[in-house]
Amino acid sequence: MFPSLLLVLLIGVAAWAGTVAGGAVLFGVVLPYAAFAVFFAGMVWRMFYWAKSPVPFCIPTTGGQERSLPFIKQNAVDCPSSTGGVVVRMMLEVLLFRSLFRNTQAEVCSSRAGGVRSTYYSSKWLWVFALVFHYCFLLIFIRHFRFFVEPVPACVTFAESLDGIMQIGAPRLFLTGGCILVALCFLLGRRLFNERLRYISLFNDYFPLWLLIGIVGTGICLRYFDKCEIALVKIFVMGLTQFSPAPAAGINTLFFVHITLVSTLLLYFPFSKLTHMVGVFFSPTRNMPNNSRMARHINPWNPPKQYFTYAEYEDTYRDAMAEAGLPLDKQPDKAAE
Amino acid sequence: MYNAKAVIFGILIFVGLCASPFWASFIGRDYKSTDIVLPKNEKNCIEDADFMRSQHMRLLNEWRDEALRNENRVYTALDGKKWVISLQNTCLKCHNSYEDFCQKCHVANSVYPYCWTCHIIPKGGK
Numbered sequence: 033m034f035p036s037l038l039l040v041l042l043i044g045v046a047a048w049a050g051t052v053a054g055g056a057v058l059f060g061v062v063l064p065y066a067a068f069a070v071f072f073a074g075m076v077w078r079m080f081y082w083a084k085s086p087v088p089f090c091i092p093t094t095g096g097q098e099r100s101l102p103f104i105k106q107n108a109v110d111c112p113s114s115t116g117g118v119v120v121r122m123m124l125e126v127l128l129f130r131s132l133f134r135n136t137q138a139e140v141c142s143s144r145a146g147g148v149r150s151t152y153y154s155s156k157w158l159w160v161f162a163l164v165f166h167y168c169f170l171l172i173f174i175r176h177f178r179f180f181v182e183p184v185p186a187c188v189t190f191a192e193s194l195d196g197i198m199q200i201g202a203p204r205l206f207l208t209g210g211c212i213l214v215a216l217c218f219l220l221g222r223r224l225f226n227e228r229l230r231y232i233s234l235f236n237d238y239f240p241l242w243l244l245i246g247i248v249g250t251g252i253c254l255r256y257f258d259k260c261e262i263a264l265v266k267i268f269v270m271g272l273t274q275f276s277p278a279p280a281a282g283i284n285t286l287f288f289v290h291i292t293l294v295s296t297l298l299l300y301f302p303f304s305k306l307t308h309m310v311g312v313f314f315s316p317t318r319n320m321p322n323n324s325r326m327a328r329h330i331n332p333w334n335p336p337k338q339y340f341t342y343a344e345y346e347d348t349y350r351d352a353m354a355e356a357g358l359p360l361d362k363q364p365d366k367a368a369e
Numbered sequence: 370m371y372n373a374k375a376v377i378f379g380i381l382i383f384v385g386l387c388a389s390p391f392w393a394s395f396i397g398r399d400y401k402s403t404d405i406v407l408p409k410n411e412k413n414c415i416e417d418a419d420f421m422r423s424q425h426m427r428l429l430n431e432w433r434d435e436a437l438r439n440e441n442r443v444y445t446a447l448d449g450k451k452w453v454i455s456l457q458n459t460c461l462k463c464h465n466s467y468e469d470f471c472q473k474c475h476v477a478n479s480v481y482p483y484c485w486t487c488h489i490i491p492k493g494g495k
Contacts, residue, residue, distance in 0.1 A: 072387065076380060083376040178479035180390040182400035189479050199483060202426040202433075259423040262478050263403045270401075273394035278401070284423075313379060332371070 033224065036239035040246045040293070047292035048285055056280040059288045064272060067295035074302025075310060082314040090329035093317040095134065099326075113323045122318060129166075132159040161218040168212035171195060172251075175206070179269040201256075209252050216245050240306055243297055250290040260284035403477060406469040414463075415446050426482075429456065456484065461491050 047059050096107025112118045124130045137155035140148050175195065177188045196204035220241045223233045254260050264282055271278030280288075301307065312318060346353065346361055354364050370376060414421045415428070432454045435441045442454045453459055464470040467490045475481065 072384070075383065075387075079376065079380050079383070080370065083370045083372065086371065177390070177393060180394045181397040182394075182477060183397060184477070184479040185393075189481065192479060193481070202430040202482075203480075259427070261419075261422045262480075263422070263474050266478055267400060267402065270394055270399070273390050274399070282419075310379075310383060 033233070033238045036235050037242050039239065040242040043292060043296055044246060044250075044289050047289045051285045051288040056283070056288060057277075059292050060268070060280050060283075061272065061277045063295045064291060067298040071298040071301055075307070078302055078307055079310055079314070082311070086332035087316045087320070088331040088333065090320055090322070090324040091316050092320040092322045094322050095131075098322050111322050113321050113326065115321060118319060118321050122313065125318060126312060129159055129162055132162055135159060157218070158222065161215045164211055165215035165219065168208040168215065171208045172212065175208075179266050180273050182266075182270065203255060206255070209248065209255070213245070213248050213252070216241060216248065220245070236304055240297075240300070240304060243293060243300070247290065247293045247297065250286055250293060254284065254286055254290060258284065258286050260287045400477060403474045405473050406466060408463040408465070411463050415444070415450075415452055415459075417447075429460075429484075432456070456488055457491055465491070467491075 051059055092112075094111040096110030097104060098111045099106045099113040106113070108117050109121050109124065112121050121130075133156065135155050135158055136152050138150055138152050140150050143149040171191055174188060174191050178184045178192070181188070192206070195206045195208050198205060198207065220238070223229050223237060223241075260283060265287060268278050268280055268283060297306075301309075343361070350360065350362070350364055353360055416424075421428075432444060433456075435444065436454045444452045444454050446452060461467060471482075
């Protein structure tokens with residue numbers, strides 16, 4: 033946990049010091065472009081790599097009655113047997129995290145009769161906060177389009193008005209900013225305070241969390257506390273997105289820390305567990321229909337089969353078989369014709 | 370490659386979505402300056418221009434609290450000058466065209482203050 037926190041802080045400090053020392057172009061222009069290029073190339077490479085990997089078996093994970101006799105009701109979503117069912121299940125998974133909803137937690141507790149027993153219960157907190165985190169992230173991503181597009185599209189303005197609906201303070205408090213921070217703290221706290229999770233948590237579990245907390249934290253700071261000049265930032269960012277970088281003079285240093293952390297996220301993305309963004313679509317356990325009783329799944333790496341059909345067998349051994357008096361489909365005199 | 374059609378389709382969607390900041394900004398107009406019209410017969414704002422640019426919403430929030438919660442309608446700027454706390458009569462006296470100043474910058478940055486559902490924008494510009 034501490035090495036990853038330290039690394040994020042180090043990146044932030046480096047960006048701060050570098051910008052103060054006059055490296056705004058490096059952190060504000062060169063790094064974002066490089067990060068975007070790596071992100072794109074990396075993710076596309078990942079997808080090709082996954083698409084090239086053969087799936088030897090039909091291994092969908094299922095959670096319901098499979099298609100069977102007509103009087104047995106199939107659970108078409110949890111155990112899809114057709115492409116349509118797979119698409120529905122995938123959409124529900126991606127949009128609502130349905131499999132996480134079924135998360136059960138096992139715990140050992142003392143029973144009333146004395147001694148210990150294990151209990152299993154449905155644990156929904158992870159699902160709730162994962163959902164909060166991802167949807168806040170989506171809304172925040174959409175909201176940032178006010179920096180990319182001129183004029184700002186109505187849907188972005190609408191998202192902002194929803195987000196600031198409580199009209200707290202000026203600039204208006206955006207609810208997603210707070211919610212995503214709470215969700216991230218939960219996701220981090222889960223790893224810290226649950227012994228079993230803590231035991232299996234590695235650097236690459238903590239690093240993205242700290243990185244995201246860093247990004248959200250600097251973003252909130254830029255909006256409410258150590259403010260930056262939004263109008264200048266828009267001009268600067270539009271320069272980036274239109275490939276004609278504008279001068280960075282006058283922009284708050286913290287902005288470059290924010291940009292550097294985002295670039296780090298993009299650089300790190302294709303090589304981390306965050307690739308689950310596209311990986312979920314490539315998971316054989318999710319993207320295959322459970323139709324192994326209807327269609328034969330052929331392992332793509334099987335060598336070509338050497339068949340020896342009965343007809344060929346008889347052709348080869350006909351005379352010997354006739355001599356031995358075995359029953360034959362074709363008698364030797366017929367076969368010779 | 371297996372399922373080539375679906376995979377290529379998916380990759381195209383991914384690339385389209387992730388490149389959206391770039392193509393979206395090319396679809397729109399250029400944005401190189403705010404084009405706001407500064408007051409002609411005044412030199413200085415309440416605080417210095419850098420501060421005003423980034424902090425005016427916070428200043429207004431403070432003003433509102435001062436005026437309405439503490440009944441203090443005088444604001445002393447850093448340079449010692451005293452200003453009457455009033456959104457309509459102070460800010461918009463110098464910045465006498467709301468459309469060419471506040472609004473120009475706000476609309477470009479997708480800021481829509483809800484203040485004007487109650488406060489009145491002085492009809493001026495002369």
